[in-house]
Amino acid sequence: MAQSWHDLLFAHWPVALETLRPLVPPQLELQTFDKQCWVGVVPFRMSGVRARWLPAIAGTSCFPELNVRTYVECGGKPGVYFFSLDAANGLAVRAARRFFHLPYFHAEMRSKDQAGEIGYSCRRRNAQAEFRGCYRPLAPVDVRMSGTLEHWLTERYCLYTTVNGKVYRGDIHHAPWPLQEASAEIEVNTMAAAAGIDLPDTGPLLHFAKRLDVLIWPLRRAK
Numbered sequence: 001m002a003q004s005w006h007d008l009l010f011a012h013w014p015v016a017l018e019t020l021r022p023l024v025p026p027q028l029e030l031q032t033f034d035k036q037c038w039v040g041v042v043p044f045r046m047s048g049v050r051a052r053w054l055p056a057i058a059g060t061s062c063f064p065e066l067n068v069r070t071y072v073e074c075g076g077k078p079g080v081y082f083f084s085l086d087a088a089n090g091l092a093v094r095a096a097r098r099f100f101h102l103p104y105f106h107a108e109m110r111s112k113d114q115a116g117e118i119g120y121s122c123r124r125r126n127a128q129a130e131f132r133g134c135y136r137p138l139a140p141v142d143v144r145m146s147g148t149l150e151h152w153l154t155e156r157y158c159l160y161t162t163v164n165g166k167v168y169r170g171d172i173h174h175a176p177w178p179l180q181e182a183s184a185e186i187e188v189n190t191m192a193a194a195a196g197i198d199l200p201d202t203g204p205l206l207h208f209a210k211r212l213d214v215l216i217w218p219l220r221r222a223k
Contacts, residue, residue: 004048008043009043009184037070041204071153079169137208180209
């Protein structure tokens with residue numbers, strides 16, 4: 001698959017390992033930074049979603065998405081584990097569930113750029129999971145160096161999922177994240193709670209990225 005990600009917010013909270021361990025398949029090792037796991041709530045907008053050898057199909061290739069994620073490894077390779085992924089495109093939700101075995105949900109969503117501020121809303125259909133707020137970049141792009149928390153949270157080039165107790169990996173390719181410091185006013189955020197995660201009553205670590213072009217390979221059995 002090829003796709004582009006736009007107007008993305010990384011909102012991260014530290015969460016104790018013992019809180020997440022029952023929620024992540026035991027075949028995956030939870031990773032920590034300074035003895036803390038991290039949970040990300042990540043709203044953004046996608047465009048150009050297509051198979052790499054085909055053109056994008058009008059009306060189906062551009063839509064908002066929001067994911068809830070943490071950070072794991074398998075066989076020594078770090079990656080991302082998704083608790084949920086909400087998308088505004090029902091066809092994409094069905095395809096991702098079938099071919100990538102990911103916990104996608106169909107949601108009513110809106111992403112709008114208002115003079116550099118992104119207004120964003122997500123409400124999962126037939127479930128109590130909602131995000132509503134606005135966010136904006138505050139500083140120029142700063143590509144983070146290895147060893148920093150920001151690099152550890154974002155520079156991950158695969159996703160993991162499990163099927164019938166077996167671990168599968170989907171490799172991802174993109175340039176380093178063009179991160180910017182960000183601010184946000186989050187009015188409602190029950191996305192992590194819907195996955196059984198209680199986020200701490202502290203402000204999140206916030207970063208913004210304007211655009212990133214991405215390639216995603218099919219799942220294969222992790223070793």
